[in-house]
Amino acid sequence: MSATRQPPQEQAHQPGRESEMTPRPDYEPRFPGVGKLKGKVALISGGDSGIGRAVAVAMAREGAAVALVYLEEHNDARETECLVGREGADCLRIAGDIGDEDFCRTAVGMVVDRFGRLDILVNNAAEQHEVSDLTELESAQLQRTFRTNVFGYFYLTKAALAHLPKGGSIVNTTSITAFQGHDTLLDYSATRGAIVAFTRSMARSLTGRGIRVNAVAPGPIWTPLIPASFDADHVAEHGASTPMNRPGQPNEVAPCYVFLASDDASYISGQILHPNGGRIVGS
Template identity: 50%
Template structure:
């Protein structure tokens, strides 16, 4: 009997080089580059013929989900702020999988823009089956008084607001069997003191998802959230101090940062018929850090 191949448990170097960027960060400038499944994810038709919106789909977790969805058979609208180079790279992977990619830049904290994103997806694809609200903003602050009112408001309007705006607009088009997925965080249960506004939004996302699951269950629409732990994305070098970037992820039981590609299969499960009885759940992908 041929032995099973060994699992690759060393997908990331022991230490990350010191580096920083301006927010929102550019994946192409990261060292090392995140693994978004570009060379590893293999689909099996789990989302054949479906259409999805992924916010923050230009890089990081969003890119990994876009690649996986496309290789599972879905057309993908990628909504992002202004990271055009990263977004074009993601679109190329989607198209190489034989699926359509639509790029829509813009400010997702604006309700009108969110409504236009949903309408664009329906106009382009003729349908909408999956909504992934993944875009987020964070910034590290050692002192509460360093957080401006404007930054606090923006963090909530983007992280939580765009989820609400998109879900409300999408309801006009989602049919039974559709799936909505929010990206929460381990910070929802174990909030970092230096990421207070961000952590609060991630708790709100988890709770909003649980409420939506109950509201929309009678319509046959499933709603869940994914709670990542420390994942190597452009958000990290663009919003955390250098010393935190260098040690990023080493505090979890698995002893390393996670890769975006390691989350993509969870989003696929929740979007596909494999998750047909999963709704109201929060799926932790945290490298071993427990969530209550």
């Protein structure tokens, strides 16, 4: 099987803009909704584009109202808001930095004020930066990556716990790099490993409250973070080394989040799903 490659491209700013990608990622759910999340409210960080956009549209199709938290990609966020609305669901856009605990408290408060409840938290926003050697990793970058990818998850979860009911669900985004490592994404891989441990620890902590906590560990997926992280040649080969010889699309990952957030997964907590193109990794 020949590898499927993307056109070489780069973006200068993280976390990247979906509107500038060629081709655009596939976000559209593949099947009709059946009301799995009817009446629920979901808060999705990094919900403007990539996996977050696909999750937002998929959850909307299943009946959820959706709040999108994103950094500053306003055009992408407005487009996602329209896509959610096209599914007949209400949508709230909230711009800000999840590395700021005050912002996370404010964002959760805005969701509850708007919808009157919060049932599902999807911790998905992240950033990554290449370094070829640990000696090149500057302290400011290390702290920034952990502030977004780890502290932000803690902050949003801490704020959400005041509102999540029995039967609520938290779904975290980790990565295949947490299990395989990555030679040039040193700090990013470390944060993804931290989120695996966070997921398992929070699952144990919240079992008595009837709140399930799980995670999704995508492999190479075609999202704005890719051209915003790597050079054009690397982007062109993204996903080509997987057993399926291609990168995944966001709409191939989003069903994992819908499943884990729904009552279909009522007996699942502390687990990691691996949509990664066929790589066999430890769980």
